[in-house]
Amino acid sequence: MMRLFQRHDLAPDENEWDEMFSNFCEHVYPLFPFFHLPSLEAIYSGIWTLFRRQLYERADTVVPSADELAHVLICLALGRCTHSARTSTLEGFRSSGWKFYTAAAESVGPLFDPIRDADVTVERLQTLTCMAWYLIRLDAYELAHKIVGLAVQQAHTLGIHRETVVENMPVFRSELARRVWHTIYILDRRLALDIGRPLLIHDYHVDTDLPHDLHTDWMEEQKTSEQPMKMMRDALKAAQSAETTPISYLRVMTGYSHLVGKICDAVYDVGDTKKFGNNMHLAEFEARLLAWSSTLPPTLACDVESLREAKQGDQPWQSRQRILILVRIIWLRILMLRPLQPRKDSRCWMANGDISATAISLASSIIEIFAQVMDSYQLYHFPFAHYLIGATSIVLSIVASKPFFRQQHYGQLVASAIGMIQTFCQKIWVSGRTARTVERLRTLARKVFDTRMETKPGIALADSVLPTPESWQPSTGSTVNGSVRP
DSSP, X not given: OHHHHHHTTOOOOHHHHHHHHHHIIIIIGGGSOOSOHHHHHHHHXXXXXXXXXXXXXXXXXXXXXXXXXXXXXHHHHHHHHHHOOGGGOSOGGGGGTHHHHHHHHHHHOOSOOSSSOOOOOHHHHHHHHHHXXXXXXXXXXXXXXXXXXXXXXXXXXXXXXXXXXXXXXXXXXXXXXHHHHHHHHHHHHHHHHHHOOOOSSOGGGOOOOOOOOBOHHHHHHTTTOOOBGGGOHHHHHHTBOSSOOHHHHHHHHHHHHHHHHHHHHHHTOTTOTTSTTSHHHHHHHHHXXXXXXXXXXXXXXXXGGGTTOOOXXXXXXXXXXXXXXXXXHHHHHHHHHOTTSOOOSGGGSOTTSOHHHHHHHHHHHHHHHHHHHTTTTTOOSTTHHHHHHHXXXXXXXXXXXXXXXXXXXXXXXXXXXXXXXXXXXXXXXXXXXXXXHHHHHHHHHHHHSOTTSOOOTTXXXXXOOOOOOOOOOOTTSOOOOOOOOO
16 A cells, blocks of 8 residues: 555645645535445554554555545545645646545546456445545546446446346345435536536436434444345434434435436437427426425525524534525526527417526526525535536626626626636636636626726735736646536
8 A cells, every 4th residue: 555655645644634635525525415424434444554564564454445545545535625725836737636546546446348257246336426526526427437437337347227126135234225326416517517518317217215313323333234225215214313413414415316317308409499488388397496496404494595594503504505406407408598509480489488597597606605605604615616616607608798787787797706706716626627717707897897897995906916828738637628517
């Protein structure tokens, strides 16, 4: 293991790594809880125990498996992205923790072998899922799509898309299989929405139940149990966690992703790409979105009026989950409108022709949400920045193409949004692609609005410290060709 670290220029620093791992647990894990966190923490602690024993040349060491080591390394990379501003280092894209990722990739070896059958396990699926999430964090959407495609194929090989397979697994592994499968499902829908690729998972092939919101201690007790899940239905009911856990969010986002899949099918229907956007389809999907949002549990339900109201006993990650769900609902409504799509057929417009007005109003509400709560809830983390950038892009694009909107308050709103985006860029790691997008937004704002307009204190369109928008390629030699919303 030490030789692996040396090859990738990784110098173990316990204080630094502890901070990165803590960042992952606090800011990343609650959004994608496909690990059993106590087990992951035990592996991380075991790695440090291994380091210390190797220093004293102790032979009685337990070495983590290749996948377990990869899990920890990629989680450290994700943790570094959370608080590692690109402007504070000269490492460029490698300041994102890229060395941890390449070490993890070497640890697990070639992901695809056209000659030998792959050894498919739940742990390997967790590795692939973690890799995909990290690549999405780097805006490397094309690479992430390849990894998700491989994860889907291996999940099908393992059979965890079918409930009859999952319910016959030992209870601990069964629950992990549910978590990782539904996370892969969510990533598939996200990438389809982001880069316009066909869905890899079709709902009519899937019947695996949602993961259970189980108490962590009970899960820990079941790690060595060989009892199949289907034989423990009564025990599962008793083991439901009384406290809110990140699994509730995973269950909710699976439902959201199901709706996203339906919208992607309609938007990218090669048989009739023009039919989506007419009144009937918009009303249908608005109704579906409303029906889904009405099923949100009270702990995750949120509206604009209650944003500032912290619920009793809330953890910080719970508040961030609620805000993210609210922003995603609004963002999906914008995408359903497709406000920047050229329309030659007037029948594709709303009855009163106000698609642009509706879209700019929705995008403005996202910006106003961030203005209200970004500081109080510390929203300086991925994936919040992408929705703020996307909303700002929508507002600017509509105002630029329809001068009527320049007479309204959008100049001040855009100035506020760009100020917040610049704060993101100064506090967290952003890709060169995102940096270039921000620079284009600033340039467009200067052209559309008078740069001498009044702004709120501390917010202006003047130059500020931004990451150098250089292009980059991962050391694998594959070009990162992702996209930033929208």
